[in-house]
Amino acid sequence: MSYPNTLEGARLADQEDTLATYRDEFLFPKNKDRKVLYFTGNSLGLQPRKAREIINEELDDWARWGVDGHLEAHRPWVAYHEFFTASLAKIVGAKESEVVAMNGLTTNLHLLMVSFFQPKGKRCKILCEGKAFPSDQYALRSQLRFHGLDPETCLIELAPDPETELIDDERVIAAIDQHKDELALVMLGGVNYYTGQVFDMERITDAGKRAGAIVGWDLAHGAGNIALDLHKWGADFAAWCGYKYLNSGPGGVSGVFIHERHHGKKDIPRFEGWWGHNKEERFKMGDRFDPIPTAEAWQLSNAPVFAMAPLLASLELFDQVGMTALRSKSLKLTAYLQKVIEDAAVNSGQSVRIITPKDEKRRGCQISIAVPGKGRAVFESLSEAGVIADWREPDVIRLAPVPMYNSFEDVYEFGQLLEKFLKA
Ligand SMILES: *Cc1c(COP(=O)(O)O)cnc(C)c1O
16 A cells, blocks of 8 residues: 555554654654754664663673673673674575674675685676775775786776666676676675665576676675575675664674685685684684684684674664565655655656666665756755755765654655755
């Protein structure tokens, strides 16, 4: 059922939303003491109410135990990363042995490429989406140069269609087929940060594997947003950040997926550290690396407990809700956002271009819009009125109604403001 674009319609939708109470588990920023409409969970997720409590527990354990907290803390620090594994595995559709929380996203992409970008002879190219997130472009280009390769010839970037700004799945698959003897790595953002487009990861992974390439996914905008099934799809690796849809707090810890087919290999190229070493032997301080036979082998250092603690608060909520229910609400909430944007455009007579695909299978919660001629002015008025959205050059407003804490009423109120500023 679709709800009417009225205050009553939005309130009815919120009443019928079984996840509505989760909103109270988060702290919303304020704009000069007024409430804000927060639509930037795709950039920085909100603080779970319980984050502070968990950080305080770790501080208390540190005060109480000092170094002995590694074993005696109620969440022993020596195993701290393990407290994230089961929840993350569910979120990305992996076996528990295939995921680990560690480092930052770009750091992890590099560590994974050290293992999984192994150019040999003619098979030395990387295929990625054009206009990928800058950090990914820097990572890919610098990895190529690190191997003595020229990014100008070895990085195949699939340019978005100039009209739609999207990249059809069929084009990605055709490009993989076309370059099948040259591809060492296919690495794309599963959900594009700018357009919000979701790629058909299952089919692209399959095409990449058939071409004999390694397939990796950057899921910065995918984890906690859409349903993922990395193990079944057969992806080789993936990485995502914790602070967007997973609400780990600024700079919070990233997660990685490494398919079990790559576990337990001693000869795999890898940058090694003691936290990847066989746990039984770790404190014997031997000089030969014996990898843990799971994704944990890619860890370098002991876990940054305080940077990780807030993520526990958020993952508890993901465990309760589950990705199926979350995605189901997300589809309704984003369809509602599309409707209020379209109504605002019609009622104001101002054209608004929705860049994000309208097919729900090809998008997550985010909708990116462009307002020809007055995008910046509309964006500034919205910000002034307490809408926290985000602006991406040259002319895009990104809006992410996050099903964990945004309401239909938020979306309705946004639509009213948008209409007002489009008319101005
Ligand atoms: C947010 C984002 C990043 C950020 O990288 P960090 O290493 O976490 O700073 C990288 N890639 C993509 C696709 C992103 O959306």
